Amino acid sequence: MAQRRIRILLAKPGLDGHDRGARVLARSFRDAGFEVIYTGCHQTPEQIAATAIQEDVDMVGLSCLSGAHNYLYPAVARLLQAEGADEIVVVGGGIIPDKDIPPLKAAGLKEIFLPGATLDSINDWIRANITPKE
Amino acid sequence: MFTQELLDKSSLMRKKWEDEVKKIIAKNADMKDRWSTVSDLEIKRIYGPEDIKDMDFEKDIAYPGQFPYLRGNQATGYRGKFWTFRMFAGMGTAVVTNERWHYLLSTGQTGLSTAFDFPTLMGYDTDSPKAKGECGKCGVAIDTIDDFRDLIKGIPLDKITTSMTINPPATALWAMYCASAQEQGIPLTKIGGTIQNDMLKEFIAQKTLMCPPEPSVKLISDTVEFGTKYVPRWNTISISGYHIREAGATAVQELAFTLRDGMEYVEDAIRRKGLHVDEFAPRLSFFFNSHIDFFEEIAKLRAARRIWAKGMRERYNSQDPRSWWMRFHTQTAGCSLTAQQPYNNVVRTATEALAAVLGGTQSLHTNSLDEVLCLPSDHAVQIALRTQQLIAEETGVVNTIDPLAGSYFVEALTNEMEEKAWEYIHKIDEMGGMVAAIEKGFPQMEISDAAYKFQKQIDAGEKIMIGVNKYNIEDEIVDIPIVEIDDSIEATQLERLAATKRKRDGRKVAECLKDLGEACKKGENVMPFCIEAVKNYATVQEICDVYREVYGEYRDPGIY
Amino acid sequence: MKDLGQRVLAGDVRAASRLIRNLEDQITDTYIAIQEIFKETGKSHVIGITGAPGAGKSTLTDELIQAYRSQGMTVGVLAVDPTSPFTGGALLGDRIRMLRHAEDKGVFVRSLATRGAMGGISKAVGEGIHVMDVLGKDRIIVETVGVGQQEVEIINHAHTVIVVLVPGMGDEIQALKAGLMEIADIFVINKADREGAGKLYKETMNMVQMSRDRAGVSKGWQIPVLLVESVLEPHKFAESVEKLRDKIDEHYQFLVDHDLISERMRRKTAAEIQEALWGAILAPIMEKLESSGEMKRMIDRTLLKEIDPYSLADEIACRYLKEKPAK
CATH class of the missing domain: 1.10.287 (Helix Hairpins)
Known part of the structure; x- marks a missing residue:
């Protein structure tokens, strides 16, 4: 009867309110059979990390379009690591300049989704890379 | 519009044409079965007299400067004056943005438009923990009137109009503008410009949030009242569809929600402030998006003028034609641009700008090709501005007014947009108005539905974005200069803010803020208190914190 | 699994959230962890919040958390949202209203999907309550899906059940007669500034009075009907939720004083x-x-x-x- 279900936290850190991508993804995740918790806009990295832990999610998806991703994305990864929750995969999306990607990955982001990524390609990536916890 | 004889003849000819089409497509099928706009509005293969036969020339079309202003507010069109070339700009500190403004004016721009950074937009100071990492990134950081003075240094406030894209803290920023003008000896009656100051679309789309809808509308009505009485050349609200569209709305939704927002503000100013509609309506302005679907956008802008004119006259019994005029600024669609093959964005922006001009815009911002990747570079801004100048001075489209009037297709599409918009407007009326509809999540859900549908159409290749889902280049290397805001800006701005806080009279500031809070509680107009507070160096956040304390803080309810 | 139970007993939030996850996912042997913690359960006051979708349950829960925190109480929340029967996915949207408490160590919010369970709650709710209980939460709030009158399952888990009504939802009262009426310990008329609030209040009062001698588990308890102001009037809203908080505590005290708590416990245990x-x-x-x-x-x-x-x-x-x- 055991049935692991993928749980995802979709979060918008920072002050920008451009949530079109996040809203579309939330629906797409549901339709792909995942359980998704969306934080809404204007969350701090601390709020996001605490929520990820309480909700025992497998993945945190971050969306920030204000240009503050270099500060905000690593902050979430760092806070999760500090809590010993580094098995929670952190990914990010948005308009991220190529040169920012290596440092973000070094900071613990597992994948960066760029403009043009299809909903299906993101869902497929999740199915291939996120294993619900044991 | 047409005689019965002509309609009969057309019907016969149309039948013949249809038979011919059927024969051809039986052999060579069309590339697809259904043809629709970017908003998924179905479009017919052809339009003819029968599609607009119910129109009445006098009532529905008429001439420019005549009701219902379908063809423009001004009798002279663009011959007397082009639209205002108003490029949105702001980055880093006030000093940096001021330099950019002077550069823009030197290249032929005719109005200014301010982009603020996120902390300023949300009513936080640079030294707030919430502002960390955001200072100066997407616009200029303004904390106190000291910053504001640097921002407008050398700008003749009585000659150049300035638009400020600011919403929850609009009262604070406008107060800084008014106070700075007074310091320069320019009377408030001489200054002109616009504050966006449209909170309803924030709840619906852009989520720059501070207080709940009801007190937010109250603050807006305060500015309307203050402007009406003391700053008569100022547009105190720029009722915006731009962000609604960018959030994923269709053209019809943009049109309907924006106009219904406008009606909500009109109703509130009448009810709450006891103003007569014609005292303030001539200073209301609008702000639309010009998206990539050429004719849909032209039809939308034309329909907007006609709906507003009818609405003002019939719903609010306005007598003054200036209240019937819909004045609007347009910006080309950021969401239509692609990070892939970014030079293609020049073509998109040019097409969208042309649609805005053919739709009769009075003011225009053209996006730069790199805006999807970063803040625009000087060179990219120049191309964008040249795009407007080229349309105005080379293409000849300004020679005649509303050249597409009378087109079977354009008129039919305009009618269809209007009809569908009124359906939404009436639905929102039935819900008890826009504030009530927002509380129910109605416009938010409609937009989310449309956004999700569009994304699925893109993924399925039913809608095309060149470079994204068609003609893409494998492993494309995007090789354009990326403008970056130096992280040291934050330290600089923190120091500026600290310096202002050191020099000011803390007791005086506290007094001003207390007075402001009292005014809020009593329901008095906050503007005089704001002006007094900023003159005494109260910060943007200190003023907004008063609002948050008195009215409560509104958080994103996350309707999706 | 035994270890997981031990860690929960030691107050480890990560272990607690993992245990709830295992319960939801029906992982074999999870009951061993429950065996480990069961003795320590039974200390929290469990509050159920039910009512139609759009009645404002999450916003009310958020303010109730605030009201309890202001008294120094710790709070656990289990918020249930429906699983899509077509895709198996779920949008867990209640939590978004409670995010201001995210960093507060005294608050633990967990979203649950129904995963096909009927009755308005997830199968993991019962055990989830145990986990929150063992973590030492003074109050545990269970927010149900809110699909309608069949949501009576909550009574098997909660000491105090709040039924939230809002004006302008049509035949609400009729539906109530059939179901929710039987389970309510407290009625809340939410968004009391709306048109029709007065009428709804009167109707609800009438019903409450007519069924005063109900054979329910709170025998003798006078069911109160509370008006809660619009959340858009934050100060008034907070005040009315504080009153609700006091009524909830009063109800629990009533159960204790009239020796009804054991009856509830028996029912819950059964x-x-x-x-x-x-x-x-x-x-x-x-x-x-x-x-x-x-x-x-x-x-x-x-x-x-x-x-x-x-x-x-x-x-x-x-x-x-x-x-x-x-x-």
């Missing part, structure tokens, strides 16, 4: 045993029938009218149960 029995007896049989393909064959035969469901059940019972119930 439901829990029933659930455990289902898991221990029926679930493995069902799984075997499914995986062997026998279930499919039984359906085929029944459809062909070769046999009826009752005879089939009898057949299966004979096979698996030592003591088959006598006919």
Whole structure:
């Protein structure tokens, strides 16, 4: 009867309110059979990390379009690591300049989704890379 | 519009044409079965007299400067004056943005438009923990009137109009503008410009949030009242569809929600402030998006003028034609641009700008090709501005007014947009108005539905974005200069803010803020208190914190 | 699993959230962790919040958290949202209203999807309550899905059940008569500034008075009807939720004073045993029938009218149960 279900936290850190991508993804995740918790806009990295832990999610998806991703994305990864929750995969999306990607990955982001990524390609990536916890 | 004889003849000819089409497509099928706009509005293969036969020339079309202003507010069109070339700009500190403004004016721009950074937009100071990492990134950081003075240094406030894209803290920023003008000896009656100051679309789309809808509308009505009485050349609200569209709305939704927002503000100013509609309506302005679907956008802008004119006259019994005029600024669609093959964005922006001009815009911002990747570079801004100048001075489209009037297709599409918009407007009326509809999540859900549908159409290749889902280049290397805001800006701005806080009279500031809070509680107009507070160096956040304390803080309810 | 239980007993939030996850996912042997913590349960006051979608349950829960925190109480929340029957996915949207408490160590919010369970809550709610209880939360709030009158399951888990109504929802009162009326310990008329609030208040009061002698588990308790102001008037809203908080505590005290709490506990325990029995007896049989393909064959035969469901059940019972119930 055991049935692991993928749980995802979709979060918008920072002050920008451009949530079109996040809203579309939330629906797409549901339709792909995942359980998704969306934080809404204007969350701090601390709020996001605490929520990820309480909700025992497998993945945190971050969306920030204000240009503050270099500060905000690593902050979430760092806070999760500090809590010993580094098995929670952190990914990010948005308009991220190529040169920012290596440092973000070094900071613990597992994948960066760029403009043009299809909903299906993101869902497929999740199915291939996120294993619900044991 | 047409005689019965002509309609009969057309019907016969149309039948013949249809038979011919059927024969051809039986052999060579069309590339697809259904043809629709970017908003998924179905479009017919052809339009003819029968599609607009119910129109009445006098009532529905008429001439420019005549009701219902379908063809423009001004009798002279663009011959007397082009639209205002108003490029949105702001980055880093006030000093940096001021330099950019002077550069823009030197290249032929005719109005200014301010982009603020996120902390300023949300009513936080640079030294707030919430502002960390955001200072100066997407616009200029303004904390106190000291910053504001640097921002407008050398700008003749009585000659150049300035638009400020600011919403929850609009009262604070406008107060800084008014106070700075007074310091320069320019009377408030001489200054002109616009504050966006449209909170309803924030709840619906852009989520720059501070207080709940009801007190937010109250603050807006305060500015309307203050402007009406003391700053008569100022547009105190720029009722915006731009962000609604960018959030994923269709053209019809943009049109309907924006106009219904406008009606909500009109109703509130009448009810709450006891103003007569014609005292303030001539200073209301609008702000639309010009998206990539050429004719849909032209039809939308034309329909907007006609709906507003009818609405003002019939719903609010306005007598003054200036209240019937819909004045609007347009910006080309950021969401239509692609990070892939970014030079293609020049073509998109040019097409969208042309649609805005053919739709009769009075003011225009053209996006730069790199805006999807970063803040625009000087060179990219120049191309964008040249795009407007080229349309105005080379293409000849300004020679005649509303050249597409009378087109079977354009008129039919305009009618269809209007009809569908009124359906939404009436639905929102039935819900008890826009504030009530927002509380129910109605416009938010409609937009989310449309956004999700569009994304699925893109993924399925039913809608095309060149470079994204068609003609893409494998492993494309995007090789354009990326403008970056130096992280040291934050330290600089923190120091500026600290310096202002050191020099000011803390007791005086506290007094001003207390007075402001009292005014809020009593329901008095906050503007005089704001002006007094900023003159005494109260910060943007200190003023907004008063609002948050008195009215409560509104958080994103996350309707999706 | 034993270790997980120990860690929860030590107050480890990560272990607690993992344990709830295992319960939801019905991971084998999770009951060992529950065995580990069970002795320590039974200290929290469990509050159920139910009512139609859009009634404002999450916003009310958020403010209730605030009201309890201002008194220094710790709070656990289990917020249930529906699983899509088509995709198996779920949008867990209640939590978004409670995010201001995200960093508060005294608050633990957990979203649950129904995953096909009926009755307005997830199967993991009962055990989730135990986990929050052992973590030492003074109050545990369970927010149900809010799909309608069949949401009576909550009474098996909560000491105090709040039914939230809003004006302008049509035949609400009619539906109430059928279901929710039986389970309410407190009625809340939310968004009391709206048109129709007065009328709804009167109707609800009438109903409450008519059914004063109900045979429910809070015998003798006068069901209050509270008006809660719009959240858009934050100060008034907070005040009315504080009143609600006090009423909730008053209800619990009433149960204690009138020795009704034990009756509630019995009922809760009975439901829990029933659930455990289902898991221990029926679930493995069902799984075997499914995986062997026998279930499919039984359906085929029944459809062909070769046999009826009752005879089939009898057949299966004979096979698996030592003591088959006598006919």
